Amino acid sequence: ATLPVGMVGTMPHHTEYEFPADGMLLANGFAAGTTFLFDLRKPTAPRLVGHFDSEGPYSFPHSFVRLPNGHLLGTFQGAGRAYRPPGGLVEIDEHGRYIRSASAVGPGLDSTHAWPYSLDVDPAHDRAVVTITEMPTAAWAKMPPGSWTKARADSVVTTQIQVWSLSQLRLLKTIELPVPKGATYNRFPAEPRLLPDGSMYVNTFNCGLYHLTGVQTPNPQVRLVHTFPYDTTMAGYCSVPVIIGHYLVQTVGHIRGLITLDITNPDKPVEVSRLVLDPKFAMPHWLAADRAASRVVLTGDGMGYVLVVNVDPKTGALSLDRNFRDERTGAVAVSLDGRTWPQGAIAKAWVHGTLFGPR
Numbered sequence: 349a350t351l352p353v354g355m356v357g358t359m360p361h362h363t364e365y366e367f368p369a370d371g372m373l374l375a376n377g378f379a380a381g382t383t384f385l386f387d388l389r390k391p392t393a394p395r396l397v398g399h400f401d402s403e404g405p406y407s408f409p410h411s412f413v414r415l416p417n418g419h420l421l422g423t424f425q426g427a428g429r430a431y432r433p434p435g436g437l438v439e440i441d442e443h444g445r446y447i448r449s450a451s452a453v454g455p456g457l458d459s460t461h462a463w464p465y466s467l468d469v470d471p472a473h474d475r476a477v478v479t480i481t482e483m484p485t486a487a488w489a490k491m492p493p494g495s496w497t498k499a500r501a502d503s504v505v506t507t508q509i510q511v512w513s514l515s516q517l518r519l520l521k522t523i524e525l526p527v528p529k530g531a532t533y534n535r536f537p538a539e540p541r542l543l544p545d546g547s548m549y550v551n552t553f554n555c556g557l558y559h560l561t562g563v564q565t566p567n568p569q570v571r572l573v574h575t576f577p578y579d580t581t582m583a584g585y586c587s588v589p590v591i592i593g594h595y596l597v598q599t600v601g602h603i604r605g606l607i608t609l610d611i612t613n614p615d616k617p618v619e620v621s622r623l624v625l626d627p628k629f630a631m632p633h634w635l636a637a638d639r640a641a642s643r644v645v646l647t648g649d650g651m652g653y654v655l656v657v658n659v660d661p662k663t664g665a666l667s668l669d670r671n672f673r674d675e676r677t678g679a680v681a682v683s684l685d686g687r688t689w690p691q692g693a694i695a696k697a698w699v700h701g702t703l704f705g706p707r
Contacts, residue, residue, distance in 0.1 A: 351394040352691045353377070353384055359486050363701030364412050365588075365636065372397065372442060374412050374420065375701060379489035381408040381426065385444055391705055400444040402429050406436050407492075410483055411466040413476075415514070418442055421476060423464035424449075425483060430494035431501070434462030437478065439517060448517055452480070456522030457508055468540040468548060469514060473564040476512040477548050479537035480522075507534045509550055509570070511563050523570055525550070525558055533575050534558075541591050543614055551598065554578055555586040559614050574609060574617045577602040582649070583631050590637040590644055595620070595664040597644055597657075599632040606632065606646070606657060608664040623666035629653055629681065638704040643669065645702050652685040652697035 358377020367373065371389035376382065381402070387395040401407060406424035408431055413421055419442065425435040439447040452462040457480065465481040482501050485491065489498075511521045527534035533556030540550045540560075548560040550570070555578035562568045576598060578584050584602040591597075596609045596617065605624040609617040625632065633649035646655040656669035674682050684697035 349392045349394055350689050351386070351396060352689070353396055353399070355380060355382065357489070358382055359489065360698070361483075361700050362411055363703055364414070366414070367703045367705055368414060370442070371706070373703075374444075376409055378408065378410065378483060379486050379491075381429075381431070381492075383409050383412075383444065388705065398444060400440075402426075403438045403440060403444075403446045404449040406438050406449055407431070408435070408483075409438070410464070413467055413469050415439070415469065416471050419447060421467065421469065421514075423467055423478060425463050425465070426495075428494065429492050430496075431485065431491045432494060432496045433482075434459040435464045436462075437464060437467070437476070437512065437517060450512075450517045450519065452478070452510065452519065454510075454519045454522055456524070457510070461504060461506055461508070463504070463506065464510075465537070466539050468542050470542050470546060470548070470563060471514060473546060474514050475563045476514050477540040477550065477560060477563065478510040478512060479540060479550060480506045480508040480510065481536045481538065481553070482506065505535055506537065509537050509540070509558075509560070511568055521566075521568060523560075523568065525552070525556070525570060526572060527556070528572070531575075532580075533572060538586070539588055541589060541596070543591070543611070545614065547614055549589070549591075549596065549611075549614070551586055551589050553585040553587065554580075555600065555602070557596075557598075557609075557617065571615075573615055576600045576607060587633040587649070588635045590635045592637050592639055592642055592644070592659050593661055595659060597635060597637075597659060597666070599635055599646070601631055601633075604630060604632065606635075606644075606666055608659065608666055610664055620664040621660075621666045623657060623668065625655075625668075629655060634700055634702060636701075636703045640707075645704060647699040647702050649700075650698050652683050652699055654682045654684070654699055654702060655680075
C-alpha cells in the first residue's frame with residue numbers, strides 16, 4: 349500500500365531505526381522540516397495520524413529514538429524555524445507533542461557547529477550519545493527565511509560527539525574524535541549504536557569506527573578501533589550500520605557494498621565478510637535489521653532499489669537474498685522506479701528509511 353501525505357518537495361528521509369512496538373511510526377520529510385506520524389498497525393491500510401515541524405525553539409528534526417517512558421528523543425538541527433544552527437535535543441510524546449528541549453551548544457562546541465545529527469540512548473546508565481554533523485539539504489529545497497545557504501552549511505566540518513544525561517536532558521560533555529596523523533576518519537560523525545556491555549560504537553561518514561566507553565563516568569573515553577575503505581566523494585561514504593548478535597554490518601560506499609565485523613571484543617573488531625553489489629546498486633546507505641531472521645534491508649542514497657541481505661548468525665557471512673525479487677521483472681531486489689502511485693507516475697524513485705514490520 350502507499351499513502352500520500354498531501355505535501356510535495358519534502359525530501360522523504362529518515363524513519364525511526366527500529367519498528368515501534370505500537371505500530372505508530374515517525375518518518376520525516378527533511379527538506380520541509382516536517383515529520384509525519386503513521387499508523388501502520390494494519391500494514392495494507394496505512395493511516396496518517398498527523399505531522400509536526402518545529403518543536404519549542406528547534407526545527408528540522410532528523411533522527412528519533414524511543415525512551416522507556418514511551419516518549420521519543422529527537423535531534424533537531426535548526427534554530428527557531430530556520431535551517432541554521434544551533435540545534436538541540438527535543439523530547440516529544442508518542443503523538444509528537446512537545447515535552448522539553450535543550451541546546452547542543454556547550455564547552456567544546458560553539459553555535460556554528462551545533463548540528464545534532466543522530467543519537468542512541470543507554471537508559472541503564474541515564475545517558476544519550478549524540479553525533480554532530482550537518483545534514484545536507486537538496487539544492488532545490490526552499491528553506492525558511494533566516495536559513496544558512498547550502499554552501500555555508502555544507503562547508504562546516506564536524507568531528508564531535510556528545511554525552512547527555514537522559515533524566516535531566518542536559519549536555520554533560522562534548523568529545524573530539526581522535527584521528528591518526530594525516531587521516532580524516534574522524535570527520536562527520538554518523539550513527540551511535542549501543543553495545544551489550546553498555547559501551548557504544550560511533551561510525552563516521554569518513555569510515556572510521558570509534559569505541560566509546562565510560563559514558564557513566566565524568567571522563568568517557570573514545571578510541572578509533574577500525575577503519576573501512578573510503579574516499580572523499582558522497583558515493584564513497586560509510587553510512588548507516590546495524591548490529592545483529594555479535595556482528596556489526598556497515599554500509600561502505602567505496603566498495604559499493606557491505607562489510608561485517610565480528611565485535612565479540614569491541615576494542616578489536618575483526619572483518620569476517622564483504623558483499624560487493626552489482627554496479628546498479630550504487631551508494632549503499634540505509635540498513636535496518638530483522639534480527640529474528642538474521643537479515644537486513646538495504647537502500648541506496650538517491651536510488652530506487654530495495655535489497656534484502658542475509659547475515660549468517662554463526663559466521664557473519666553476507667549473502668544476497670535472491671528470493672526477494674521485483675514482481676514486475678523477476679529481477680533480484682525490488683525497484684520503485686517507473687511505478688504509478690496514487691499521486692501519479694514516478695520515473696525515478698528515491699528510497700531512504702526502510703524497516704521490517706511485525707510478522
